[in-house]
Amino acid sequence: MVIHCPDLIEEGSRGAELRTFAAVLAAVEELCPWVTPVRLGICTIPARGPSRLLGGEGAMLHALRAQLGAVALDATPQLGIAPGLFGAQLAAREGEMVDQDDLSSFLAPWPVSVLGRSELASVLPRIGVRTLGQFASLGHREVFARFGTDAAACHSAASGEVGELVGLRDAGIARRLAAVLGPVLPAAVQPSFYGGTGSAERRAANSATRLQQWLGPEAVVVARPQGGRNPSDQAELVPFGSWPVDGRSKAAPWPGQLPPPAPITVFGDPRVVEVFDSTAKVITVSRQGFLTAVPDHCAVEGGRLRRIASWAGPWPVAERWWVTPRRRVRLQVVTESGQAILLVFEQQQWWLEAVYD
Template identity: 30%
Template sequence: MSTRRTLGVWCPDWPAAAAAADADLSPDRPVAVISANRVITCSATARAVGVRRGMKKRESQARCPDLHVVIADPGRDARFFEPLVASVAEVIPTVEVLRPGLMVLPADGAARYFGGEEVAAEKLIDVIAAHGVESQTGIADELFTCAAAARHGRIVAPRGDAEFLAALPIGELNAEPSLVTDDREQLVDLLWRLGIRTVGAFAQLSPTDVANRFGTDAVIAHRAARAEPGRRPSGRLPSTDVVIEHRCDPPIDRVDAAAFVGRRLADELHRALMSAAVACTRLTVHATTTGGQQSSRTWRCAEPLTPEATADRIRWQLDGWLTGRAGERPDSPIATLRLEPVELVDSGALQFGFRGAGIPGGDGEVAERARRALVRVQGLLGGDAVRVPVASGGRGVAERVTLVPLGDELVPAADPSAPWPGRVPDPAPAVVLDTPVTVLDDEEEPVQVTSRGGFSAEPASVTWGSRRWVLRWWAGPWPADERWWGAPEERVGAHARAQVLLEDSRALLLRYSHQRWTVEGVYE
């Protein structure tokens, strides 16, 4: 019988539960958490009346008029989860947070102390229930199986992980976001289209065939499906020289000051990790007050932690402690902060996104240096000083990009997957402008768009800047009248767009509004 067991505690629909606690709602009030205008989590009472994940906000409110709708907030989820983690840590100290709503810990010592695995699981359920929160526990040999067992409320027999996983639908490979990468959803969809419906069917494939046919994430998923040995929660910290400690002078007693120091320590930690050619997937944050009180928490991520993710976790932990959400508030200000990497991987495991290694002529290190420079600028000029683009929804080219402050959640202003009738067709202009121009006919008279949506005369040239350009080709106009039903300050009004080709082969997207023309984009 294996002695290496893992116990997981899962709080169902945690973002919805945290939102209800934040608004001080009654337990029977239906709650939905949305992102990009779609439901990502809802409470059991909301599901009972037909609200489902992926549903649009308006449709969910139509099904449940009493629905309390809030915007997704990972910080809120972490703050309200911290008191639960603190209570569990008083019973079993070696707690790891996979994400707000799910924590894991070694089950062996707990089982010996309480007299069995079932007794230990029931004890933790009682601890969570004391906060008025429902929870489920699961016990298994491996971490991935433990998370699945917690969602199903099962205690898997020793060495029975593979048998338990075999009957689960293939979607379970992507059910726990803290243990998967962004590529997992595509993998699950591909396996479904190939006729693989269960985790067991995927596990029966040859590891060689999986490695040859699919990517690296598929190999990781296949090992999890076969319940092969992997990482487990541990209360002992492996020896490492990459430890960052900061003595606060003066001591810190405010959340904003703690967040500022936390961001600086996160940058310092990641510079040290880069110098050592390693990345961190599990980090312990220690805080000690001038009176000797301590707060320690271990954070784990499916992918290596970035400086932003590290700073967020420091802020969440200290916010919950200093405000008293994690139990009693400290009796004195924070005197020392220490970051200890618990689990390090080779730096090659750190995957950069499109704005990282995908830059032509650049590499991950160059992109990381650029990101650090932007973070410094943001620290000097404020959070809104540095913004990154996010694909958004809209009809015009400028509306299809939302600028979000660096480090914030990349949420577009409008849903890009919506139909958007009348949207400018692809390809989109390479350059977005808002420069006034004059469109002229053969007699050098201004061309306008009539109330019937047509040109007042055939365009012949465009005066742009100090030069007049002869047109080789034009198309349009395409009229539109957006938000005519809204309040006066929200109305876009009637306007039209047209495409023109200049004599030097440049193509422009023009916009006509309030009886004047502007260059909205340049095609390259």
């Protein structure tokens, strides 16, 4: 999802737009920690996760509008959803929600000038190509042969095949935001990304930015520790160049956190596990938090059975009890082959949460 603030696109000389934009980011971040500034006046949040959390896209738009209402802006921020940044920033200008199926028909009527290439914008209309739809109907190979690689990339964006386009992102926006906010910023966990000027840092940042242009922003990630209770909450991976606000500090007390060592692989999507006793009966957890039998073997996602050599737990972990009563029980298991895994019992089901590789 793209949030587009029309009155912040043009930058004045005094940095007021940057400061207002930072306020927009801070307001959005209260709803969704994944806000990423794309360029001045434009930021993105992943539409899927937060919308599920807030009860659908409509509810999320409503919550965002309410949140943004608190920021003093001359023009109302526009919100739009579409697959890929190129489509989404156009959808935001119209306040539209565009599905994958409708993307090419949504893009078609826009003038070729929205590609941000002055040369194409002047040459294409002269050969009768005025809209993205007309441009997309040209053969990709012909566009490449006649106009070169960059135009071919524009062609892919115009046809909706690729969501990223070089030039959409301002690689220095996070640094400029940090610079204009100065000490008001909460301590960034990655100061070296945003404030520093070392050559090693620039080299790495250039490399990461090139990879993002190539693979998409979410493909290149960096860590942001946050000190949650589950292994997956203790730190999160955010797209490189994300807004450096650190919510919870690592030093915050989080009783119930597992003692070290922490697992090396923590699954974003836990896999289903079955745990059996020696008579091949499925083991669950009683209401009091005890195992119903002695674990003997287990199987991950219906895979081959692995004998359990030893285990520790179960430890009940009640978390976020002030929001929803969500009870989990954890079990550390060492298999006969010497692999250690972390299982969690939730919703009457065991899940493979992490692996100690």
